[in-house]
Amino acid sequence: xxxxxxxxxxxxxxxxxxxxxxxxxxxxxxxxxxxxxxxxxxxxxxxxxxxxxxxxxxxxxxxxxxxxxxxxxxxxxxxxxxxxxxxxxxxxxxxxxxxxxxxxxxxxxxxxxxxxxxxxxxxxxxxxxxxxxxxxxxxxxxxxxxxxx
Amino acid sequence: xxxxxxxxxxxxxxxxxxxxxxxxxxxxxxxxxxxxxxxxxxxxxxxxxxxxxxxxxxxxxxxxxxxxxxxxxxxxxxxxxxxxxxxxxxxxxxxxxxxxxxxxxxxxxxxx
Numbered sequence: 001x002x003x004x005x006x007x008x009x010x011x012x013x014x015x016x017x018x019x020x021x022x023x024x025x026x027x028x029x030x031x032x033x034x035x036x037x038x039x040x041x042x043x044x045x046x047x048x049x050x051x052x053x054x055x056x057x058x059x060x061x062x063x064x065x066x067x068x069x070x071x072x073x074x075x076x077x078x079x080x081x082x083x084x085x086x087x088x089x090x091x092x093x094x095x096x097x098x099x100x101x102x103x104x105x106x107x108x109x110x111x112x113x114x115x116x117x118x119x120x121x122x123x124x125x126x127x128x129x130x131x132x133x134x135x136x137x138x139x140x141x142x143x144x145x146x147x148x149x
Numbered sequence: 150x151x152x153x154x155x156x157x158x159x160x161x162x163x164x165x166x167x168x169x170x171x172x173x174x175x176x177x178x179x180x181x182x183x184x185x186x187x188x189x190x191x192x193x194x195x196x197x198x199x200x201x202x203x204x205x206x207x208x209x210x211x212x213x214x215x216x217x218x219x220x221x222x223x224x225x226x227x228x229x230x231x232x233x234x235x236x237x238x239x240x241x242x243x244x245x246x247x248x249x250x251x252x253x254x255x256x257x258x259x260x261x
Contacts, residue, residue: 083187084203110170110226114189115205117167117227 014040018047026057034064052082059091068098079108086115090122097129101144102136105129160236162253164208165261166190170226174218184218185211188232188253209252210234217258229261 014021021044028037041058048054059074075092078085093108109126116122136143169187176182190206210232212218224230234255241248 082203083207083209084192084205086205087202107170111187111189111207114167114169114227115207 014043018044022054022057025061029057029061029064034061037061038065038067052078055081056087056091059088063091063095063098066098068095071095072099084115086112086119086122089115090119090125093129094125097125100146102129102133103143106133162234162236164188164190164210164232164234164253166208166230168221168224168226168228168230169207172222172224174222181213182218183211183213184221185209186221188230209250210255211237211252212255212258214256217255220258221255231259231261233257 014024016024021040025037025040025044028034028040038058038061041054041061044051044054045058055074055078059071059078062068062071062074072092072095075088075095078088079092082088089108090112093105093112096102096105096108099105106126106129109122109129113119113122113126133143135141136147141147166188169189172184172186174182174184188208188210190208192204192206212221221230232253232255234253234257236251237254238249238251
């Protein structure tokens, strides 16, 4: 029986082609196993650093694994490589929000909302970050970081 | 050899789109002030053929003229604007080597 601690993690190079790895990683991600997906996708990025699909899936897996600093870096790279991709701005905004970097999160979420005005999830995230900023301003609290450091 | 521009060439552009989320102002070593911003333009469905899911083009813009700088800094993200200007390719060098970007130097800006 497979050790649950390493279940889903590749040992060495995984079986199959890089495309098989990608499909497996996306299945792991969609199946609620983002840590295992992140390992596979990190290896894939070494093999194919130019792939936007791999980078996006890796960013998603890092976010779902609650590795928000790494997720912000990956989504930031996605924004840099394709500034017209609304999902990249949204992912970066959510990651910065989790890192409590609220003004930067607001800017990214606002950009995603400008790009896709019809997306309720974008608008809702932006409204929540703006509300947090407003509340902190009214209370004289710092706009970044924890309230009680 | 002449240094004057050929009048039959042009890179004038007109953009109608939504103002992006950030408007940044900075002072150049020359003492001039430049404001940078983005205008988001919806991409026609038939033009989405570059292998990405992008539904829009986020067009980087710069403004040196004071009236444009003043106006753009008063507008909210998402405001529909109409900009006129010229395409400019800018070059610079950093640790990764030489880089360049094509952006629009906006000379007129009005509400769209």
